[in-house]
Amino acid sequence: MKLQEHLVEIQAHRTKVLAIHCEGSRRGTKEFSDKRKFGFPLANDDRLNVVDKYSVTSTYLIDSKGIVQARWLDRVHDRVDGATILKALAEINPGEK
Amino acid sequence: MKSARSAHAILQMISSLLLLLYPTLSESQDDAERARKRDETFVGKTAWQMDDKLGEKWQELTGRFIFQRSCLSCHTRGPAAYARTKWQETLGTFPDDTHNDLLPEEYRDLTAMFSYGSMMPNDQSRTQALRTFLQRHAPATAAEESAPDSLRSVDLLPQVGDEAPPFSIVDVDGVTHDLDVYAQKGESLILVFSRAHW
Numbered sequence: 001m002k003l004q005e006h007l008v009e010i011q012a013h014r015t016k017v018l019a020i021h022c023e024g025s026r027r028g029t030k031e032f033s034d035k036r037k038f039g040f041p042l043a044n045d046d047r048l049n050v051v052d053k054y055s056v057t058s059t060y061l062i063d064s065k066g067i068v069q070a071r072w073l074d075r076v077h078d079r080v081d082g083a084t085i086l087k088a089l090a091e092i093n094p095g096e097k
Numbered sequence: 098m099k100s101a102r103s104a105h106a107i108l109q110m111i112s113s114l115l116l117l118l119y120p121t122l123s124e125s126q127d128d129a130e131r132a133r134k135r136d137e138t139f140v141g142k143t144a145w146q147m148d149d150k151l152g153e154k155w156q157e158l159t160g161r162f163i164f165q166r167s168c169l170s171c172h173t174r175g176p177a178a179y180a181r182t183k184w185q186e187t188l189g190t191f192p193d194d195t196h197n198d199l200l201p202e203e204y205r206d207l208t209a210m211f212s213y214g215s216m217m218p219n220d221q222s223r224t225q226a227l228r229t230f231l232q233r234h235a236p237a238t239a240a241e242e243s244a245p246d247s248l249r250s251v252d253l254l255p256q257v258g259d260e261a262p263p264f265s266i267v268d269v270d271g272v273t274h275d276l277d278v279y280a281q282k283g284e285s286l287i288l289v290f291s292r293a294h295w
Binding site: 034041085 | 141142143144145151154155158159161162165166254255256257258259260261262263264266267268269270272274276277279280282283284285286287288289290291
C-alpha cells in the first residue's frame with residue numbers, strides 16, 4: 001500500500017512524514033510534488049547534506065525523543081509499506097491509534 | 098477471385114509482420130513509458146550531476162548503500178577490516194565468477210535502482226561506487242587494519258537505538274524541517290529517502 005493511503009492513521013500516532021528526494025533537481029522535485037500532491041512535505045537534497053547522514057532509498061522511524069526506532073533499506077519498487085510502518089508505530093506508541 | 102487471394106495474402110503478410118514487430122513495438126512503448134516517468138521525476142540536472150565533488154559524494158553514498166544491502170548479506174566485515182590495497186585488489190576483478198553465481202537478487206535490484214538516475218547504469222559504475230566508498234573508509238595500510246574478528250564499523254548507517262543525526266532542510270514550499278522541532282513538539286517522524294515512488 002502506498003504511504004499516503006495510511007497517512008491519516010500515521011498522523012494519529014502523533015507522527016509526521018517527511019520525504020527527501022536527492023535524485024532529482026530542485027525544480028523537478030517541486031514539479032513532482034505539485035503534480036502528485038502527496039499530502040506530506042517533500043524536500044530536495046541534491047547537495048546530499050541530509051542523505052549523507054542517513055542513506056539513499058531508505059525509511060527511518062524516529063521517535064519523539066530523536067531515537068531511531070526502525071530502519072528499512074528499501075528496494076527499487078518495493079518500499080516498506082504503510083501497514084509495516086503502522087505496526088512499528090504501534091509498538092513504540094502502544095496506547096495510541 | 099485472383100485479386101481477392103492476393104489481397105488475402107497481403108493481409109497475411111502484414112499480420113505476420115506485425116506479429117514479428119510486436120515485441121519491438123511493445124518494448125518501444127515500455128521504453129517510452131519509462132522515459133516519460135524518468136522525465137517526470139528527474140526534470141533538469143541535480144547538483145551532484147554538475148559538481149565533481151558532489152558527484153564523488155553521490156558515488157560514495159550509493160556505494161555505501163550497495164555495500165550495506167548486498168555485501169553484508171554474505172560478508173560480516175566492514176570496510177575497516179582491510180586496507181585499501183586489499184579492497185582495490187578485490188574489486189579489480191569484481192564481480193568475478195564466484196560473485197556472479199552468488200550475487201543475490203537484491204544486488205541486481207540495486208543496479209536497476211541506480212540506473213534510473215543514470216549514475217549507476219552498469220557493473221563498471223556500480224564497482225566504481227563500491228570502490229569510492231571503500232577507499233574513503235578503509236585504512237590506508239594493512240598495519241591499520243582492525244582486528245579480524247571485529248564487527249565494528251560494519252553498519253555505517255544510523256541503527257535502531259541510535260540518536261538520529263540532526264538535520265534541517267527546507268521543503269519545496271519553503272518550510273523548514275528541523276529534527277529538533279519534531280522532538281520539541283513531541284512528534285515522531287517517518288523520514289523517507291526516496292526516488293519518489295510513493
